Amino acid sequence: MDHTEKYDIEKIRADFPVLEQKVYNNKPLIYLDNGATTQKPLRVIRVVNRYHSELNSSIHRGVHFLSDQATNAYEKARETVRNFINAEKKEEIIFTSGTTGSINMLAFSFGEQFLEEGDEIIISEMEHHANIVPWQMLCERKKTKLKVIPFDDNGVLDLEVYENRITDKTKLISVTHISNTLGTVNPVREMIRIAHKNGIPVMIDAAQSIQHTEIDVQELDCDFLVFSGHKVYGPTGIGVFYGKEKWLELLPPYQGGGDMVDIVTFEKTTYNELPFKFEAGTTNYIGAIGMAAALEYISEIGMKKIAAYESDLLEYALQKLDHSGGITIYGLAPEKASILSFLIDGIHMLDAGMIFDKMGVAVRIGSHCAQPVMQHFNIDGTLRASVSFYNTKQEIDYLCKAIQQVKTMFT
Amino acid sequence: MDHTEKYDIEKIRADFPVLEQKVYNNKPLIYLDNGATTQKPLRVIRVVNRYHSELNSSIHRGVHFLSDQATNAYEKARETVRNFINAEKKEEIIFTSGTTGSINMLAFSFGEQFLEEGDEIIISEMEHHANIVPWQMLCERKKTKLKVIPFDDNGVLDLEVYENRITDKTKLISVTHISNTLGTVNPVREMIRIAHKNGIPVMIDAAQSIQHTEIDVQELDCDFLVFSGHKVYGPTGIGVFYGKEKWLELLPPYQGGGDMVDIVTFEKTTYNELPFKFEAGTTNYIGAIGMAAALEYISEIGMKKIAAYESDLLEYALQKLDHSGGITIYGLAPEKASILSFLIDGIHMLDAGMIFDKMGVAVRIGSHCAQPVMQHFNIDGTLRASVSFYNTKQEIDYLCKAIQQVKTMFT
Amino acid sequence: MATIQEVQEEIVNEFIVFNDWMDRYNHLIEISDDLPLIDGKLKNNEYIIRGCQSKVWLNAEFNNGKIKFTADSDAIITKGIIALLIRVLSDRTPNEIIDAELEFIDRIGLRQNLSPTRANGLLSMIKQVKLYAIAYDAREKKK
């Protein structure tokens, strides 16, 4: 408990207006659906408000006051992201519409440039659909093959099988840092080392890790890393695609449009330099500025502190759930963060979820866009509680009370 | 002038906080860069604020209070868009990241499904890069051909050449409704009629028309129509892709990810129904809700009234500029809206733009992402003033004063 | 036999006494037992109505101008709601079913279950019930 000392949870909660919401008959909202999307601190709300009210203007193309202000804020946001993940260069940070947009961009551009019939891409069995379907679509288009790293019943990837899956046809490895369903923290550093030993680049899906752990892309040595703004306390419609400069130079652009071009004629069009080559059209600059405010906010609290607090909370929740009895937990990897998937024995997830809802407890039910994980366990879905640094042990206690209520009602 | 009666410009301006901005030495901001992006009314600012503060939650996937609220608002936004452009069905409205995102989506999906080597796509000489580059990239990938409808020196498309360009290889026609550089309102209804006579579908780029004219996709009979939220008084990072249901059923999805799938296994993945098939991942739901608020706001004022007021304003500006002397206007089509491109004879656009800026006048200078238009006139770029329904004749007068100032300084 | 409207009123009166959500759900759980169950052999893909998060199986039989429904669901609350639905709509003529306005769901506070978010298949089930009615109606008219 000592590492949560001086962690002023009341102050933090006061920064998130939505946490004061009451639902149904005046029940306080217990928001445990952070894996789906996170809430926004006042700082983000205010900066978006300010840009809408005072400084909105299209970026990069203007030679006037507002445009200057917006452009500077946008480019400063890029620098904030660079700093947050410790990328080497600002040019390596591309703003996209979200994780899904980023992965689709890589699938297209990497596919166009580097893949030929028969080539292979490796993902894992615990990927979110966003890190499965773009590769399946690519494989269909390019006649390449998708190979899968399995996990065991605790939700731990089999690294031996992983190494065996790698052949001289393997062109890219794309894995999630933290599973959105099992909470497993994958040994991505080791996986990247193995891939690089074989000369293969690696993409890390950081959609569920960027908000929970410190990430240093240079230390990880990943070639690509992607995440969404809305899952790291920022606005919707904005995301990040990080790529090592040497790769970004080689990849062709994904979308065509304004800003990403240099010279356009009907005969021949040349492309702009990095990062603009990958940012076609009017980007979500207010989203980017809002996301940067979110990153600054959590940086000030400190990612180490956040990780320690959340880990404590998860540990507490796991123990409480275990003591409740009659609960099956999916995902028991030794390295685990934030996500708690479970079922109450003999009770349908929907029945439980509906009672939770009316008690003010927001969890997710279903397959969490990771149907292969459900297929692994031969279930339709789970109840998923996912914690954030603004949640409390009292909220976990209340979740357990809700579970008790469900048990009483349905058995 | 009579049609601007009862048009309460003061009340309208009071709805846009940014218009009260002072720049540099306390100069009032004269915002004439509406072609690049439009300002946000209080209604939009507040709804975004409210969703960030009270109701933020991931949509479609949740079974809890907040998620219900957000989903309902998002689907209501879809209905608002449907109603605004009078689409037949809600399922025909796809939310995207913007015009550029929408056009790239069509280029990819249409290309995958319908194009073969040697096929042809027709665009016009006055397109924005967003409606050129995606087609060029597609043509390179699929070995198809891009054909161009020329315009005359007034900025009017040559419909005869258009008809002659159509062959039995022509598979798609994609043209802008209103040119972002010349202001020309193209006879899209007639152009669609001609295309359909030849059995060819048409995409309309409505990025510059959605905010200025009434649009009825059923009356136009266009097959696809696209626009951006930020250009119609809504947030950044959100846009619309409209497509006739019969086409959307035939087109394959563009991006893969969450929500757009039905069943995912590593062997085979099936896709969700419309409109979700084309909305991969967490969409910019707050952007969509904000854009809907903007559409409702201008609907209440009335698109006819807005169009009449703006047309009056443009007419006034054209006359004033003409009287100033020493000014060349680019784009003198009889049907023209909002956009005023010009150069002051003998003075570099950048010199003029910098003086304008310091006088508080925000116009755009450059090629406006339409380099082929500049190539047509053999110039590097223009000064572009673009008016909106919140601009005034006094502001036009002030623009003319700024032009006078520039002339004094540089000649 | 009570009309569709009367049965709906009956249901509303039954639920109106419950102020607390848990009591309402408890009542739905009780009611779930009343559901005329579909023949176990029919619980296959042909009779399924798939929501994202729970499954519903539905069968319709046409006899003497009236349709009888049987159903089942893997989630108990869904089952309770279906039991109500069937109480309202079973043993009716196709036309009665086609014209029915199912306002009781809204009135007893279960409207959320009809929203697209609530992926319990209820909305699709109502659609399916109406489709059966339309189909039988069409068949009758052809005769």
Next chain:
Amino acid sequence: MATIQEVQEEIVNEFIVFNDWMDRYNHLIEISDDLPLIDGKLKNNEYIIRGCQSKVWLNAEFNNGKIKFTADSDAIITKGIIALLIRVLSDRTPNEIIDAELEFIDRIGLRQNLSPTRANGLLSMIKQVKLYAIAYDAREKKK
């Protein structure tokens, strides 16, 4: 000859008297006449520094350990700013140029012209000037 720092101070003092932006720009317009012009024959693609909205041509000549710059631009204000830049940096040793901190641009209120928005090629021009210095420096060291 005055040092880089001294020339910058001089320029700042020249501009400080102007409170009004128009006066500052008028002064830049005057100054634009002082720009040592690049040989007309060199105004081609090899010597161009392209901004999105104005063009700059730049040449460097190395003599007696010092670099002399000549330039031109199609926009007058850009030309004025370049004239200032060259006044500060021309006729200097490569090392002086490499080490120079060009704070005067900021101090006379023209920082905007260095932002990525201001696509007048000034930022690229400064880069290019420094690159010339580095190149000549390297060449000298090789000898």
